[in-house]
Every structure is written in structure tokens, then in C-alpha cells.
Amino acid sequence: MNRTASIDSLRQALHAGRAAAVAQAAAQQLAATPDDIDLLEIAALAAEACGDPARAERCLRHLVTVAPDALWARDDLAHFLLRHGRDDEAEAVARDTIAIAPDGPAAHAFVGQRMIQREALVEGAWHLRVARRHLPAAQAAQLAPALGRALLRLGEPQDAAALAREALAAAPGALDAAILATEAAEQSGDAPAAEAAFAHAERIAAAAGRDVALLDARVLAIGGRWREALAQLDRLPDDAGGAALLLRGRLRDRAGRHEAAWRDLVAGKARLARPYDRDAVDRRFAQQRTWPAVLPAAPPRGDVAQPVFIMGMPRSGTTLLEQILSAHPDIRAGGELPFVAQLRGFAHGLLGTDLPLPVSVARLRIADRHHLPALFRDFYLARARQYGLDGGARFFTDKMPLNEVDAPLIRLAFPDAPLLLMRRHPLDTLVSMMAHDMTHGANCAYRLEDAAHHLAGVSDLVVDYRERLGIAPLVVRYEDLVTDAAAQVARVMAAIGLPPHPAQRDFHRQSRHAPTPSHAQVREPLHARSVERWRAHAASLAPVVPVVAAALERGGHTV
Template sequence: MTAPATIDSLRHALHAGQHAAAARDAERLLAASPDDTDLLEIAAIAAEAGGDRARAERRLRHLVAIAPDALWARDDLAHFLLRHGRADEAEAVARDTIALAPDAPAAHAFIGQRMIQREALVEGAWHLRTARRHLPAAEAAQLAPALGRALLRLGEPQEAAALAREALAAASASLDAATLATEAAEQSGDAAAAEAAFAHAERIAVATGRDVALLGARVLAIGARWRDALTRLDRLPDDAGGAALLLRGRLRDRAGRHEAAWRDIVAGKARLARPYDRDVVERRFAQQRAWPAALPAAPLRPDIAQPVFIMGMPRSGTTLLEQIVSAHPDIRAGGELPFVAELRAFAHRLLGTDVPLPVAVARLRIADRHHLPALFRDFYLARARQYGLDGGARLFTDKMPLNEVDAPLIRLAFPDAPLLLMRRHPLDTLVSVMAHDMTHGANCAYRLEDAAHHLAGVSDVVADYRDRLGIAPLIVRYEDLVTDPETQVARVMAAIGLPPHPAQRDFHRQSRHAPTPSHAQVREPLHARAVERWRPYAAALAPIVPVVAAALERGGYTA
């Protein structure tokens, strides 16, 4: 073992910036003591500082190998990999750390934030909570904003606000925490609290040279001062950021300035654009239309809450329908659950990935595969249990947009589950899709022609399922729902198998927050202001009308 005084001297050299000398001396001493953990750590730090990444990594991996219980060594390796753009490898190290030491806070914090980046919000929040339980209060408070943001996106603005307060109590000048406090109040619809929280965030931003103008406009836009927000945004140049342009476009639309609104919406989407691979999408739709009929399905599991599937294009009214349905005391709102997409991957692995899933699924006709639909069902329900949806109500909603593309798979796992398909005038849907930043539908929402292509393709697939497989969801027209809610809610609840409940008439009074772009609208009583929203944009929409002609006809709409 190397003398403590020698180790102290080497650390002093590192702190003084004498990396070459520290590296040379550490390597010389390692020749005699190759498993000295202090020397290995110093050698790794010095090598990285000197640009020798390969040597630094070798020293860190050797350190982890000889001291597998040294969590600090594993944390050092994970952070080294992360610093050098190897996030997946860093995550693998963190996962191994948790397997070895289930209470390791740094590993939980790292995994939690990685999962949140991948939209695995529930799982990421679980890891952040675990990390916070095993950290001192000051360090736990540093994770509060990250956890709060995940909870905000999961529809928990009150808990997010509490975490913001905790973070601000620990660090009152934290812009991240002040921004979280503002967003939590904004999404709760509390304009006064949002403005107060923003005032603090703005003071921090000014002191640190940061820009929170967009957040300020969002705060004003939620209340009666939306015209003040528009006045602020009108000062922005036309080459402003995509999110700012989309907000300005929505407010200009509200003000009746439709030409300028559409210009902002198109430009904003162009700045935010993600690729839409039309060939890949068409290939998947073609494969889905080959889904075979007469396959074995899973029996009902009466011991656990069951799903109600609310399907449809984004911005077609699915959030509104979920808010109404989940106002019933026997139905819990699940929101946009990722389980069907996960089930698709799970089923494909079980059936064989050598061919597309709609081909592989025919293997269920073989007797030794007859049990697999029950596994599909249990996989989905296990994920629901992980999300806390298995108790407190007989049913829960799954309103992930475009789940209708996977309706045949859903029917294998849940042959009797209610399928509710929201349908809205395709041109109204497309205008609303264009006005918001969303990645549903393979990123179709960034260009009008891509969104129209996707809407038309989904409509064709759903029609094929109805005609060929007999899968016929209950169609709920948005226009009928907002103009004759009593009749439509009665139809929906009959399909679900429950009587309507008086609370469903006052769905907008629910304390639940809907974490979607529609969160403000579903806090209002029903109205028809969004019906025929497309008409001021008819000229801009004209080129895509032929693309969605069949969808228009199926819904009984005209353009």
C-alpha cells in the first residue's frame, strides 16, 4: 500500500494542474503496486486530463474489477464514459452498480435521468425517488427539479410544485427550480401563482444573463392576459425559435390573424422538424393490412382492473373523451400509456423476429403457441400495475394516440375491451396537429403533407380492420360530442358497460391534470369553438384535401 503522504502529494499535484507529473509518478508507483486503488484513481484522472483517454479508461476498469464494491469507482467510470459521449456504456455501468448495490444513489440518479430522456417517465421518477431517499437533504434537493419535471409530464403538477419549493428552499437562485415552479402553476391553470413564480424566475434570469421570455409569454397566455402575451411575441423576429413561433401562431389564430398565424405555424414546425420516413410508414401500414384473421385470444382476467382504449389521431378529442369517461368513479384515467407499443415488441420477440409481426402472429395457430395471447395480456397488465393502475377502480383508460393501428394485437390480449375511436373533421385535426409540437405518428406532425399522409394511412388501415377482421371500435365524432354530449356519453358508457354518472357532466371540475397540449381546454365546459377551425386556412389546406378525401368521406365530412 502506498504511503498516505505520497498519495496526498499526488493529489496536491492534480489540484495544482500538474497532470503530467502526477501521471508519471502514479504510473511509476503502480508498477510496484498495480492494485492500489488510490493510485489507480489518480492515474486515471491524470491520464484523462492529459488527453490519454484509453489509459484513463483502462485504469478505471481495472479499479472496478479489483474493487467491485467500491461504488465511487463505478461512479467515476460511468461519469468518464458519459463525458466522452458514451452514454449507453455509462448506463450499463450504472445498471450493474444497482444490481450489485440496490441503494446506490448516484447510479439511481443517473438511470432515472436517462429514462426520463427516453420518455420512460414513471420508471425514471422511481429511480430519482430512490436516489433521493439515500442522499443527504441538500443533495436530494438537487434532484428535485428533474423529478418534478417528470411528474409534471405525468400529470402531477401539485407534487411538482412541492418539489420546486423544496429546491428553491435549498437554492433560492436556482433558475431550474424557479422555472419548474412557474410551469407547475401554469399547467394547474393558476394564472396568479404562475405570474408570481415567473417574477422570481425572471429576476434570476436577468441576474444570470438567461432568457425566459417564452416562459413569460406562456404564463400570460393561460389567463385573461393572452393579448399581452401576443403583444410580447409580436416583437419577436420571424426567425425566432420554433416553440415561440408556434405559441405566437396559436395566439394569432385566437386573435383572428389567420394568415400570420399559419405563417408562424409552418415556420415554427420547420425549425423543430424531425424526420418522417414515409417509406417505413407505408411499409408498416401494408404489413398491418396483412394481419391474419381467426387467431386465438386471451381469456379475461377478472382479478385486476381492465383497460378501456381511447384511440384516434392526436388533437382529435381523445383527451376530452378521457376526461369525461374518467370522471366516472369506476374508471381511472391512465393517460398516454406506452404499453401497446411495448407489447408489440414483446409479442414480436416471443413469436420470432425473422418476419414482420403481422406475419409471425399467424404462428399462434400452432398448438404450442396458443398460450401466448395470455402472456401478451399479462405483460400489458403487469406494466399497468407498475404504473399504479391496478387498484382503486374497475377500469382504466389508455389513450395513447394512434393505438388503433395496433387494434388486432389489442384484440388478441383483450378481446372484449372497449375500443373507442375519436373522429374529428380531418382538416380540423390537421390544423391543430400543425399548431403543436408532438412526435406521435412517427414524427408526422412537422409538415402538413406528412400529417395528411399519416392520417389517410391510418384511416385506410382502420377501414381494413373493420371490413376484413370485424374490428369495429365505437366511433365518437368530436363534433357530436361537443354539441350533444348527453347522447354521446350514453353511447360511450353503454360500450364500456357502465351507466353514465352525474360527475361526467362536470368533467371539467376534476382535480386531475391532463398532461397533454389540451390540458387547458379540458378544464373548460364543453364548447364548439374548435369546430370548423380549418375554414380560415382552406387555401393552405387545399393541396392535401385529395390526400385525405377517403377519410373525409368515411367520417361524413366535406371540404
């Protein structure tokens, strides 16, 4: 039997389920020709089918070694590792593949989806776009929902909707694409389009035996039919999923059923909970109090757009302030940018020490380290360029919640950047944090006591920075912003160095979508309906009032 016939025979036997016999035959033939690519592939498949993943991996890795340009072999190794729960190793293989074959679509698709899972949405979307450019149309359409979902979370619902249409044109029965079309219309605030898209998704889901009741309720809620949505959710059991309970809690609160609403919010958060390491948070906050008072800072750069930092707890009004500011033609909305957190790691690497950053940063006082803050600045601006924020406006906003914790690092890189700190009644902030799923603040938002602990700790840090380091952000009270917007916007724009613009009065008419839980609110004119929401839950909040007492006093708030 010639080689081709032998290989074909082994493949047929493998497909027929005779994996053990194939593994034995492949092993015998590999003894004579250990670098045979086809035999190595067959041996790997047979070994995995026989429950011998170690041998399968050895064959795949040897295959990659003897055929380094065979992209399919690298793809096989990556997917093998993924199947066996070794996600990071699989991604490393895919990254190596991109390094030697920049146009390899499978590797780009793999890395892109992994990045999106880690919330690196811009980078993940970039890889998926590369993959789609190098795939046939039918295969490119299969990646459209994943790319569309990333773009939706980046605040680009129109592009997400276009990708959903592309995917549905290629596969009309694709439920993920139909759901994406519905969510894109929902987040755009287009109730008729959302209802039409949902009708299609519902038909597909019914045929597949999938439950889309939560999506139905969300669509009804944006169309002004929130009472119908609540009636649907009221039929859910109390052990329903976390997202459904949070939505029901928000709607019950709107209906004035506050006690039942709070039960839903607490239960929903418990279903979704991620661990909050209070001891680790306290250690980090304690380390942040050791920042030196006098350090060299980066000189300004006038050749690119500059950041405006909007700081504050989640749900404190940062999205609202960003939406108002970005209505100005000289300010572009950046959203929740991860650059400051990334800058921490970059700075730590440059300083070359195992000490905490606030301690090791004292090395900047040494003459041959004076230039490092300029590298901090340029790292941040390089990331902004990758996100497309370096041109088209004089400023861009960075509204990542809780950036105030890293205010000393920000000041090293941008000593003159506007720092704007949103401050809202702490109890209103806590109620809103409990009503939404979010991971900001080391997962502090899943239990009321953790959220209060984090809020109090951050408030104390802000005071320490002001008194000891002279870092004094401009404080904007949410309650003042919604009741006297003109005066507050004038203060903020003066801090930025720009005159107010008439378009900022009609910020809610912007076509921009804010990809946060506040996206619906910031499409409305200013209102004070969310002020003192906490009073309806005063009894449930009573245990944490002593925890946030100092923060209440600092903000001029009362209980």
C-alpha cells in the same frame, strides 16, 4: 515517502495542473502495484487530463474489476463514459451498479434522468425517488427539479409544485426550480400563483442573463391576458425559437390574424422538426395488412382493473373523451400509456423470429403457442400495475394516440376490451397538429404533408381491420361529442358496460390535470369553438385535401 504521502503528493500535483508528470509517476508505481485503487483513480484522472481517454478508460475499468463494491468507482466510470458521448454504455454501468447495490443513490439518479429523457417518466421518477431517499437533504433537493418536471408531465402539478418549493428552499437562486414552480402553477390554471412564481424566476434569470420571455408569454396567456402575451411575442424576430413561434401562431390565430399565424406554425415546426421516414411508415402499414384473420386470444381476467382503449389521431379529441369518462367513479384516467408499443417488442421476443410481428404471429396457431396471448395480456396488466392502475376502479383508460394501428395486437390480449375511436374533421385535426409540438406518429406532425400522409394511412388501416379482421371500434365524432354530449356519452358508456354518471356532465370540474396540450381546454365546459377552425386556413390546406379525401368521406365531413 510512505504510500499515503505519495498518494497525497500525486493528488496535489494533479490539482496543480501537472497532469503529464502525474500520469508518468502513476504509471511507474502501477507497474509495481497494478491493483492499487488510489493509483488507478489518479492515473485515470491524469490520463483524461492529458487527452488519453483510452488509457483513462482502461484504468477505470480495471478499478471496477479489482474493487467491485466501490460504488464511487462505478460512478466515475459512468460519468467518464457520459462525458465522452457514450450515453448507453454509461447507463449500462449505472444499471449494473444498481444490480449489486440496490440503494446506490448516484446510479439511481443517473438511470432515472436517462429514463426521463427517453419519455419513460414513471420509471424515471421511481429511480429519482429512490435516489432521494438515500441522499442527504441538501443533495436530495438538487434532484427535486428533475423529479418535479417528470411529475408535471405525468399530470401531477401539485406534487411538482411541492418539489419546486423544496428546491427553492435549499437554493433560492435556482432558476430551474423557479421555472418549475411557474410551469406547475401554469398547468394547474392558477394564474395568480403562476405570475408570482414567474416574478421570482424573472429576477433570477435577469441576474444570470437568461431570457424567459417565452415563459412570461405563457403565464400571461393563461391569465386571460393573451393579448399582452401576443404583443410581447409580436416583437420577436421571425427566426425565433420553434416553441415561441408556435405559441405566437396560436395566439395570432386567436386574434384572427390567420395568414401570419400559419406562417408562424410552419416556421415553428421547421425549427423543431424531427425526421419522418415515410418509406418506413409505409412499410409498417403494409405489414399491418398481413395480420391473420383467425388467431387464439387471451381469456379475460376479472381480478384487476381492465383497459378502455381511446384511439385516434393526436388532437382528435382523445383527451376530451378521457376527461369525460374518468369523471365516472368506476373509470380511472391512465393517460398516454406506452404499454402497447412495449407489448409489440415483448410479443416479438416470445415468438422468437426475425419476421415482422403480423407475419410471425401466425405461429400462435401452433398448439404449444396458444398460451402466448395470455402472456401478452399479463405483460400489459403488469405494466399497468407498475403505474398504479390495477386497483381503485373497475376500468382505466389508455389514450395513447394512434393505438388503432396496433388494434390486432390489442385484440389478441384483450378480445373484449372497449375500443373507442375518436374521429374529427381531418383538416381541423391537421391544423391542431401543426399548432403543437408532438412526436406521435413517427414524427409525422412537423410538416403538413407528412401529417396528412399519416392520417390517410391510418384511416385506411382502420378500414382494413374492420373489413378483413372484424375489428370495429366504436367511432365517436368530435363534432357530435361537443354538440350532443349526452347522446354520445350514453353510446360510449354502453360500449364499456357502465351507466352514465352525473359527474360526467361536469367533467371540467375534476381536479385531475391532463398532461397534454389540451390541458386548458378540458378544464372548460364543452364548446364548439374548435369546430371548422380549418376554414380560416383553407388555402394553405388545399394541397393536402386530395390526400385525406377518403378519410373526409369516411367521417362524413365535407370541404
